[in-house]
Amino acid sequence: MAYGYYPGCSSHGTAREYDISTKKVCERLGLELKEVEDWNCCGASPAHATSEELSLALPFRNLALAEKQGLNSIMSTCSACYNRLKVADEILKNTPEISSRVSEIVGESYNSSLKVIHFLDLISKELGIERVKEKVQKPLADIKVVSYYGCLLTRPPEFVSVDPDPENPTVMEEIIGALGAEAPDWSHKTECCGASLALSRTDIVLRLSGEILKSARFADADCIAVACPLCYANLDMRQAQISSMHGVDYSLPVLFISELIGIALGIGYKELGMNKHMVSAKTLLTEKGLI
Amino acid sequence: MVESSQNENIEILTYSEVEEVGGYIGNFDVKIRKKARFVDIDKCTGCGTCYQKCPVKVPSEFDMEMGMRKAIYVPFPQAVPNVPVIDKEHCRMFTKGKCSICQKLCQADAVDYEQKDEIIEDRFGAIVVATGYDLFDASVYGEYGGGRFKDVITGLQLERLISPAGPTGGHIKRPSDGKEPKNVVFIQCVGSRDIEKGVPYCSNVCCMYTAKQAVLLKEHLPEVQTNIFYMDIRSAGKNYEQFVQRTMEQYGALYIRGRVSKIYQRGDKLIVKGADTLVGIQVEVEADMVVLATGITPRHDSKNLAGILSIPYDQFGFFTELHPKLAPIETVTSGIFLTGACQAPKDIPDTVASASGAAAKVASLFSSDEMSMEPLVSTIDTAVCSMCKACVEVCPYGAIQEEEITLRDGTKKKQLIVLESVCHGCGACVSTCRSSCIMLRGMTDEQIFDELMAVAQ
Ligand SMILES: Cc1cc2nc3c(=O)[nH]c(=O)nc-3n(C[C@H](O)[C@H](O)[C@H](O)COP(=O)(O)OP(=O)(O)OC[C@H]3O[C@@H](n4cnc5c(N)ncnc54)[C@H](O)[C@@H]3O)c2cc1C
Numbered sequence: 001m002a003y004g005y006y007p008g009c010s011s012h013g014t015a016r017e018y019d020i021s022t023k024k025v026c027e028r029l030g031l032e033l034k035e036v037e038d039w040n041c042c043g044a045s046p047a048h049a050t051s052e053e054l055s056l057a058l059p060f061r062n063l064a065l066a067e068k069q070g071l072n073s074i075m076s077t078c079s080a081c082y083n084r085l086k087v088a089d090e091i092l093k094n095t096p097e098i099s100s101r102v103s104e105i106v107g108e109s110y111n112s113s114l115k116v117i118h119f120l121d122l123i124s125k126e127l128g129i130e131r132v133k134e135k136v137q138k139p140l141a142d143i144k145v146v147s148y149y150g151c152l153l154t155r156p157p158e159f160v161s162v163d164p165d166p167e168n169p170t171v172m173e174e175i176i177g178a179l180g181a182e183a184p185d186w187s188h189k190t191e192c193c194g195a196s197l198a199l200s201r202t203d204i205v206l207r208l209s210g211e212i213l214k215s216a217r218f219a220d221a222d223c224i225a226v227a228c229p230l231c232y233a234n235l236d237m238r239q240a241q242i243s244s245m246h247g248v249d250y251s252l253p254v255l256f257i258s259e260l261i262g263i264a265l266g267i268g269y270k271e272l273g274m275n276k277h278m279v280s281a282k283t284l285l286t287e288k289g290l291i
Numbered sequence: 292m293v294e295s296s297q298n299e300n301i302e303i304l305t306y307s308e309v310e311e312v313g314g315y316i317g318n319f320d321v322k323i324r325k326k327a328r329f330v331d332i333d334k335c336t337g338c339g340t341c342y343q344k345c346p347v348k349v350p351s352e353f354d355m356e357m358g359m360r361k362a363i364y365v366p367f368p369q370a371v372p373n374v375p376v377i378d379k380e381h382c383r384m385f386t387k388g389k390c391s392i393c394q395k396l397c398q399a400d401a402v403d404y405e406q407k408d409e410i411i412e413d414r415f416g417a418i419v420v421a422t423g424y425d426l427f428d429a430s431v432y433g434e435y436g437g438g439r440f441k442d443v444i445t446g447l448q449l450e451r452l453i454s455p456a457g458p459t460g461g462h463i464k465r466p467s468d469g470k471e472p473k474n475v476v477f478i479q480c481v482g483s484r485d486i487e488k489g490v491p492y493c494s495n496v497c498c499m500y501t502a503k504q505a506v507l508l509k510e511h512l513p514e515v516q517t518n519i520f521y522m523d524i525r526s527a528g529k530n531y532e533q534f535v536q537r538t539m540e541q542y543g544a545l546y547i548r549g550r551v552s553k554i555y556q557r558g559d560k561l562i563v564k565g566a567d568t569l570v571g572i573q574v575e576v577e578a579d580m581v582v583l584a585t586g587i588t589p590r591h592d593s594k595n596l597a598g599i600l601s602i603p604y605d606q607f608g609f610f611t612e613l614h615p616k617l618a619p620i621e622t623v624t625s626g627i628f629l630t631g632a633c634q635a636p637k638d639i640p641d642t643v644a645s646a647s648g649a650a651a652k653v654a655s656l657f658s659s660d661e662m663s664m665e666p667l668v669s670t671i672d673t674a675v676c677s678m679c680k681a682c683v684e685v686c687p688y689g690a691i692q693e694e695e696i697t698l699r700d701g702t703k704k705k706q707l708i709v710l711e712s713v714c715h716g717c718g719a720c721v722s723t724c725r726s727s728c729i730m731l732r733g734m735t736d737e738q739i740f741d742e743l744m745a746v747a748q
């Protein structure tokens with residue numbers, strides 16, 4: 001059975017390596033992905049700040065297309081896309097008035113038949129962490145990875161369900177543990193990186209993301225694992241600026257969970273698209289004998 | 292407690308629970324299970340040899356699991372009676388079938404592993420319910436660590452740390468490493484006034500106990516700085532506001548109006564992030580210990596007890612008084628009275644006041660052989676009654692009973708009667724009776740029709 005795949009805009013831009021590594025990893029794990037044809041932007045954080053109808057209409061079209069194309073599920077790698085699709089799906093399912101209004105706007109119909117999941121669900125619930133563990137060829141021994149979830153993977157808890165505990169999720173740690181790395185508890189796993197203020201209040205983003213980097217350093221981490229292109233953008237691309245602001249050279253690679261799985265499965269560094277990072281993981285992975 | 296235990300008119304049944312209540316005011320038939328404590332109260336001298344020598348240690352419930360107790364134990368030094376009890380779940384005699392150290396060492400020969408629960412059935416004139424409260428379970432607040440951080444404790448745990456009889460002998464040491472805290476954060480309204488994660492009501496006591504604890508901490512540790520996050524300070528009680536002012540001015544407590552959004556551990560410190568809504572800024576406090584002023588909830592078993600006693604409870608599980616203003620101690624079931632925090636969050640002065648009220652109510656009830664009641668009770672016309680007993684089913688107070696009478700010719704006949712002391716005149720039976728043979732005195736159908744006719748004219 002193929003899983004519907006919704007890459008989202010970032011996967012074609014700033015986070016191409018997330019898209020590349022996800023596809024490679026799924027192929028290796030025997031998970032068939034089928035990209036939703038003609039998908040559009042999910043609206044992410046700007047849409048629901050502008051208009052509620054727009055914030056539902058955009059994901060509605062994606063859900064409707066996936067359903068029309070005969071898919072049973074829709075998996076996104078981005079936590080914002082996942083959040084929007086999931087919240088919209090729940091609202092549409094439970095409030096027929098809104099559903100019919102949005103259906104009219106979009107000109108498509110949707111029967112709420114899809115299972116809306118995130119890449120973490122695909123690995124932990126659909127496939128099972130044990131199955132990943134069996135396929136590990138290069139255990140990530142001797143690496144300390146802190147898992148960063150951000151806000152959108154666990155909130156609002158009444159809709160979103162990557163992990164049952166919104167304040168202290170552990171699913172990423174469980175996956176990373178299965179890959180052989182050390183995945184310690186740390187303080188900032190669900191703190192906001194400031195994503196929605198990326199362009200309007202960059203100063204706030206720098207402060208919030210700076211706190212996350214500082215705490216990762218305090219936790220003695222070798223790198224940070226993320227499961228969202230927006231978190232990635234703030235923590236990786238702004239790291240140089242934050243480093244000079246704090247007067248500390250963080251040099252903390254920020255890696256997508258798919259990349260970490262890929263490395264452990266023995267897929268090549270370049271093959272996973274990992275040469276695209278601002279803060280390179282090459283030195284770290286070479287030192288640990290993983291590439 | 293000690294004084295009560297010595298009063299010849301008071302019998303204290305500890306380690307006992309009410310299981311069934313029948314009858315009615317003046318004549319409650321109560322079944323009480325006196326649980327086996329495996330120590331003979333009459334023989335035990337309270338010497339304490341048994342619990343000194345018992346090899347099994349388990350976390351003490353009374354010390355909020357911050358200290359240990361033995362499998363045979365007295366919950367706290369002032370407990371009445373000063374007679375130990377054996378915890379069957381942990382005692383080796385019960386789990387493994389061997390040990391009996393306490394029995395061998397007990398010079399009074401008081402330990403008896405064969406002791407059985409005892410059932411007491413007796414008749415009582417009135418019942419006062421004083422079962423108290425439980426504390427809100429703060430582990431639902433994942434943002435405060437959800438129980439993960441050792442130095443995030445509850446107010447009740449701090450009470451134990453302050454108590455000379457507590458696990459640290461009254462020295463305030465934080466649980467993680469036994470160090471004296473220098474900077475302590477208190478968070479008020481944990482579970483209270485929070486419709487998302489807790490309950491909507493105010494727990495009434497936590498503002499004041501937090502202030503008290505800030506004072507006590509300062510008295511124990513003069514170097515300590517206390518920081519109190521609050522929503523409002525509710526100090527409505529005699530001299531309460533002055534006490535809070537003194538807490539700030541003389542004891543240097545820093546009150547910060549705002550909620551805490553997150554606590555996390557950094558090294559051996561707890562970083563407390565919150566808002567100061569008076570200044571309009573976000574604040575971060577580096578604390579050694581955090582105390583959560585957890586709210587008051589009804590006891591977990593309050594609904595079950597309400598069923599046994601046939602008394603109502605509110606949407607949360609607090610027992611409901613007959614009337615919030617005019618009958619705050621009585622319940623709808625005559626002869627059953629409420630006192631303390633089983634009814635609503637109450638502090639000690641309010642609890643003592645309501646307890647005195649309940650005692651006075653009972654004393655006045657017992658002081659005469661007759662009692663005055665509302666005249667509005669129902670009555671059954673037994674000549675018409677077909678004994679279908681629909682009314683018995685429907686009466687919420689169990690006021691309708693079957694009795695046997697002997698007719699003039701000597702034959703026996705069963706009929707229904709209304710216990711006037713139990714009936715509340717609610718009228719449920721009247722509207723249920725198919726043969727219209729139950730009437731409310733002073734409110735018969737004819738009277739109501741006449742009233743209606745008069746209004747309609
Ligand atoms: C941390 C903290 C600090 C406080 N500090 C103060 C303070 O300084 N000053 C103040 O005025 N108030 C204070 N309070 C409030 C105070 O605790 C209450 O006002 C008081 O305990 C209420 O008394 P109570 O008798 O109603 O209930 P409780 O004290 O709860 O007593 C009820 C008793 O009934 C027993 N029981 C329950 N069910 C049954 C049953 N079915 N059968 C037999 N027994 C049963 C329980 O075991 C318990 O012993 C504080 C509260 C907290 C949480």
Ligand code: SF4
Pocket residue numbers: 341344345346347362363377381382383384385390391392393394
């Ligand atoms: S018999 Fe039970 S209570 Fe007595 S000493 Fe042994 S373990 Fe302790």
Ligand code: SF4
Pocket residue numbers: 479480481483484492493494495496497498499522523524525584586
């Ligand atoms: S008494 Fe104070 S701390 Fe307790 S719930 Fe009420 S306002 Fe909050």
